[in-house]
Amino acid sequence: MVSLVSKLQVDQDRLMESIADLANIGALPNGGVQRLAFSPEDCLARDLIQQWMRESGMQVRIDPAGNIIGRYPGRFEQAPALTTGSHIDTVPNAGHYDGTYGVLAGLEVIRTLRDRRHSLDHPLDLIVFADEERTMVGCKALSGNLGSDALPYRSTDGEPIQSCLARVGGDWSKRADVRLTSAELAAFVELHIEQGPVLESAQKEIGIVTGIVAQQRYIFTVEGRGSHAGTTPMHLRQDALVAASRLVLAVHALGNRPGDQVATVGQLDVAPNVANTIPDRVELSLDIRDLDEDHLDQLMTKLEAEMAQIAAETETRIQLSPLLRNQSALANSRIQTAIAQVCEDLSLSYMQLPSRASHDAQEMAQITDMGMIFVPSEAGISHAETEYTSPEHCAQGANVLLHTLIRLDQHYRCSTAG
Ligand SMILES: [Zn+2]
Numbered sequence: 001m002v003s004l005v006s007k008l009q010v011d012q013d014r015l016m017e018s019i020a021d022l023a024n025i026g027a028l029p030n031g032g033v034q035r036l037a038f039s040p041e042d043c044l045a046r047d048l049i050q051q052w053m054r055e056s057g058m059q060v061r062i063d064p065a066g067n068i069i070g071r072y073p074g075r076f077e078q079a080p081a082l083t084t085g086s087h088i089d090t091v092p093n094a095g096h097y098d099g100t101y102g103v104l105a106g107l108e109v110i111r112t113l114r115d116r117r118h119s120l121d122h123p124l125d126l127i128v129f130a131d132e133e134r135t136m137v138g139c140k141a142l143s144g145n146l147g148s149d150a151l152p153y154r155s156t157d158g159e160p161i162q163s164c165l166a167r168v169g170g171d172w173s174k175r176a177d178v179r180l181t182s183a184e185l186a187a188f189v190e191l192h193i194e195q196g197p198v199l200e201s202a203q204k205e206i207g208i209v210t211g212i213v214a215q216q217r218y219i220f221t222v223e224g225r226g227s228h229a230g231t232t233p234m235h236l237r238q239d240a241l242v243a244a245s246r247l248v249l250a251v252h253a254l255g256n257r258p259g260d261q262v263a264t265v266g267q268l269d270v271a272p273n274v275a276n277t278i279p280d281r282v283e284l285s286l287d288i289r290d291l292d293e294d295h296l297d298q299l300m301t302k303l304e305a306e307m308a309q310i311a312a313e314t315e316t317r318i319q320l321s322p323l324l325r326n327q328s329a330l331a332n333s334r335i336q337t338a339i340a341q342v343c344e345d346l347s348l349s350y351m352q353l354p355s356r357a358s359h360d361a362q363e364m365a366q367i368t369d370m371g372m373i374f375v376p377s378e379a380g381i382s383h384a385e386t387e388y389t390s391p392e393h394c395a396q397g398a399n400v401l402l403h404t405l406i407r408l409d410q411h412y413r414c415s416t417a418g
Contacts, residue, residue: 008112010402012395015108019394022048022088022104023096032385033096037089037131038066038155038164045088046168049128052107057114058126065141065178066130066170072110074123079414080186082120082405083368084109085127086360087138095387097377097394102191103128105398112402121414122186124405129360130170137161139363141178185368186412187335190361191401192372193389197380198353205396206350207374208339212362213354214293214328216300218286220247220307224316226272226280241270241279243314250306251286254299260354261290261299286320291328291354329362335371335404338411342403348396373400 025048026033026041035041046068053060053070060070071081086102106126113119130138135153140146146153150172153161162172194200199207224240248265255263267285290296304320311318336352343350353374355361361372375397378388 010398062169064171064174067138068128070126072124076414081125082122083125087132109402120409139360143363144179187369188364194374195382199376209372211330213289215326217324220284222282229276243316244282263288329365332369338407
């Protein structure tokens, strides 16, 4: 049995064919794909996935939050489920791999198990999460973090979430029933393209995600004094943009301090934004991310001290207002170890790295043991039609997912639960 299991390998051609078939739904002339959540294209893709799930011997249900959950039965039907999955909705003008790859690799894992008539002890659930790219309504319902206000979940063109969900077989009024508990789940493992350049530049085949980083967003407001750009001598100026420029450099330097953090000013609003007037007010965004929230807080304390110094030296007033604070979601260490052991067994090179993008896994981490596997993204490009991961890397990731699930099936014992 052990040798049979260790020889199990996914079918690379079948996996790539499924990725190509799904990319035909919502295909764009530039080679990209667009399947916004709940759009006609998303609905068609959802139908196709459900058909494939049924053909693979899975029981399929849609929960009230619009998640598609396909179950490959295990030997102990009452045992908590091992789960995998991702999303098939896309951003506008997307590529073929973000989200879709994780879903179809999960399907390929189940097709491979079925071909060999191999069942796990645990039921294996493949989840297609509803609307990952915009509102995360699906995964938030599963973790119980949806809230009662429907407004934030409406579609880009203003359609209420109630009718969006009704169209795919969901029911907003029953959203509270969606929540899963740790008693129903053994673990969740999401396979995803990296969407960044780290694995490629380190020449590693597999990334073991340590967690999904905490993200904080702020607005700096700098107030100086607007005056004539010709008649005001340099030493009498209170130039808000000069102070803002020093803030941009301070943020960049903060990102370059020792540690894994990233820090960015991506947005600048200058007033009056006139060539011959000294700027009197500038608003700047700050986005800062790290896995370690204490470390983030320490960095912010340093930045605030620097901010005060810049304000004093430029004779401006600088305020910092918080906009958003997302907590980090740590990957379970035993799942990380299992993934590393699988990489060793399969002779694949690997490294640990944090995920600096959001994923369905961050919500699942709140209700069960979570792990994530990354495969390289060519040139780190994602959310664009040029997004690419080679067929070899796609198959390697799917094999790591397959064998990680087999390992976890043994790790989380069923005999008592079943
Ligand atoms: Zn994604």
